[in-house]
Amino acid sequence: MTDEFEVRRIAGRCYVKNASYFLVEWKGYSISDNTWECKGNLLGNSNLITNFLRAYRNENPGKAITRHETLLLKDTYDAKRPTGDEKPDSVHGTAKKSTRKANNKAKTTTTKPKKRSPARNESTSSVFDFDPSLSPLSSSESLDIDSSSEVSTSNEIMASNELVESARPKKKVRKMLPMVVPAGDSPVSERQTPNHIDAETERELALIRSSLKPSKLQSLRRRHGLIISPDGVMTFDKVYPPVSVVNDRDDTAFPESFVYIDRLIFHAAVPKPDSAFLSGCECIGRCRNVRGEPYCHEDNPYTNHGRLALTHSGAIYECNSACACSPRNCPNRVVQRGRKVELEIFKTAKKGWGVRAKTDIKKNTFVEEYLGEVITEEEGSIRGKVYDKIGLSYLFDMDLADGDDQKYVIDSYVFGNSSHFFNHSCRPNLIVYGVFYDSMDPSFHRLAFFSNQDILAGEELTFDYTGTNTADDTLSKKFPCHCGSDNCRNWIHI
Structure with missing residues (x-):
C-alpha cells in the first residue's frame, strides 16, 4: 500500500x-x-x-x-x-x-x-x-508607446487562470499558444474579411494601429522598409541576415500595414526593463564550459556550437548584461545575439504568406525570435475581441508564469519580424522556448523558435499552434488545417 x-x-x-x-x-x-x-x-x-x-x-x-x-x-x-x-x-x-x-x-x-x-x-x-515585484524587468532597448489610445484605457480583467473568456481567441489551450489564423479560415459564420470590415471594427483596428506615436511609427517604417535590389528582389532594409519577400503565385501585394522591427517595443502600460535587478556570473572571457569542465551556471542549454543541447528541456536562462563573461565568446548567449539564418517570406497556395529557409538549418539551431508589441493581459483581451471579428490574431502569451502571475502578451498584428508569418503544421519543424536574458521576472521572457530537425533550403518553417497532437472538441473554435503533413489533424482546435 x-x-x-x-x-x-x-x-x-x-x-x-x-x-x-x-x-x-x-x-x-x-x-x-x-x-x-x-x-x-x-x-x-x-x-x-x-x-x-x-x-x-x-x-x-x-x-x-x-x-x-x-x-x-x-x-x-x-x-x-x-x-x-x-x-x-x-x-x-x-x-x-x-x-x-x-x-x-x-x-x-x-x-x-x-x-x-x-x-x-x-x-x-x-x-x-x-514574487515578481522583487525582481522587476531588466534593461532592453524599447520604444515608447502613446498612452492616448482608447484601447489602452479599458479595465477589463481576465476571468480564468486556465482559459481566457470565450469572447477572445483561446490563447492558452497549451503553453505558448498564439492565435495566427488566416481570415479566410475564420470559423465565424458571419465573419468580416479585410475587404468587408464594418465602420466600428475599422475604428477599433485604427486605434490599435495608432497606439504608437506617429513620428516613431514613421521612424520604424523607414528603418526597415521594403526595398528592391538591382536584381529585382524585395528585402527589408538594414536587416541581416537578409529577409526577402517573394510572390510568384499571384498578384497579392505584401501587407502595407506591416512594420518590420528588430526588437520588442513596449506599450505605455508595460514597465520598461531595469538591468539593476539582474545578477550574473563572474567568469572571465568564456564561461567555464570547455572540454568536459562544468558550466558556471545551472543546466547550460547550449552546446559549444551554439545549438540547443539534446538533453535540455524547459525554460532557457542565458547570461546577461550583469555577467562578467564576454558577450561575444560566451556559449550561453545565443538568442540575444539574434538570428543567424537567412529567411524568405513567400506566398503559399492555401495559407496566405509563409516563411521558408534560404539555407540548410541544422537541428536544434536558433531560427528566430517572436517580436512585436508587448502589451498587458488586459489589453490583449480587448484586442483579441477586435481580432475575433475579422478572424485573425497575432497574440502570443508570455505564459511561463502561470495563473495570476501572467502579465504580458506579444502582439505582432502591426509590428513584427519574419515570425509574424510562420504557419501552423501538425508536423512542425520548429519548437518554441521561453528565454530569459534581460529579466528575472518570470512574467517577462523572450519567445524563441528552434529547429527540431534538420531543415533543407526552400523548406517552409512551421510550428504547432496548439502544442498538442490530439484534437480537443471541447474547445469553442476550429479552423481548417492546410499543413499537408502525413499526420494532419484536419482542424486547428483553439
Whole structure:
C-alpha cells in the first residue's frame, strides 16, 4: 500500500558523487520532515527546480551560482544529506508529473517516510510562488508607446487562470499558444474579411494601429522598409541576415500595414526593463564550459556550437548584461545575439504568406525570435475581441508564469519580424522556448523558435499552434488545417 504526498516547494540543492539532489518541503508536514530527493525522482517537474533557482537568486542578488555548489533557501531545514548510494525510489519516492502546471505542485507515491508528522502552527496550504515585484524587468532597448489610445484605457480583467473568456481567441489551450489564423479560415459564420470590415471594427483596428506615436511609427517604417535590389528582389532594409519577400503565385501585394522591427517595443502600460535587478556570473572571457569542465551556471542549454543541447528541456536562462563573461565568446548567449539564418517570406497556395529557409538549418539551431508589441493581459483581451471579428490574431502569451502571475502578451498584428508569418503544421519543424536574458521576472521572457530537425533550403518553417497532437472538441473554435503533413489533424482546435 502506498501513500501520496504533495511537494510544497524545493528549498535546496546539493551534489553528491556528481549527482544532483534537491531538498523537498512537503505540503502538510513540518520542515523538520524535509527530505533530499535525487533529480530523477522529480520525473520532469522542472518548474519546481526553476522556481527554486529563481527564489535563491532573489535571496542572494549578485551572487554567482556555480554548478556544484550547495544551495539552501532561508528559513528551511537542512535534512540529513544523501550518501549518493541510494537507488531512485528506494528512500523517499518519485514525484509525479503535475497535471496542472499552474499549481506548481508535484506528488509522490511512496511508503510513508519515517518521522513524518503533520505540521503545527505552519501554513501548509500554499505553494511556493515567486514574487515578481522583487525582481522587476531588466534593461532592453524599447520604444515608447502613446498612452492616448482608447484601447489602452479599458479595465477589463481576465476571468480564468486556465482559459481566457470565450469572447477572445483561446490563447492558452497549451503553453505558448498564439492565435495566427488566416481570415479566410475564420470559423465565424458571419465573419468580416479585410475587404468587408464594418465602420466600428475599422475604428477599433485604427486605434490599435495608432497606439504608437506617429513620428516613431514613421521612424520604424523607414528603418526597415521594403526595398528592391538591382536584381529585382524585395528585402527589408538594414536587416541581416537578409529577409526577402517573394510572390510568384499571384498578384497579392505584401501587407502595407506591416512594420518590420528588430526588437520588442513596449506599450505605455508595460514597465520598461531595469538591468539593476539582474545578477550574473563572474567568469572571465568564456564561461567555464570547455572540454568536459562544468558550466558556471545551472543546466547550460547550449552546446559549444551554439545549438540547443539534446538533453535540455524547459525554460532557457542565458547570461546577461550583469555577467562578467564576454558577450561575444560566451556559449550561453545565443538568442540575444539574434538570428543567424537567412529567411524568405513567400506566398503559399492555401495559407496566405509563409516563411521558408534560404539555407540548410541544422537541428536544434536558433531560427528566430517572436517580436512585436508587448502589451498587458488586459489589453490583449480587448484586442483579441477586435481580432475575433475579422478572424485573425497575432497574440502570443508570455505564459511561463502561470495563473495570476501572467502579465504580458506579444502582439505582432502591426509590428513584427519574419515570425509574424510562420504557419501552423501538425508536423512542425520548429519548437518554441521561453528565454530569459534581460529579466528575472518570470512574467517577462523572450519567445524563441528552434529547429527540431534538420531543415533543407526552400523548406517552409512551421510550428504547432496548439502544442498538442490530439484534437480537443471541447474547445469553442476550429479552423481548417492546410499543413499537408502525413499526420494532419484536419482542424486547428483553439
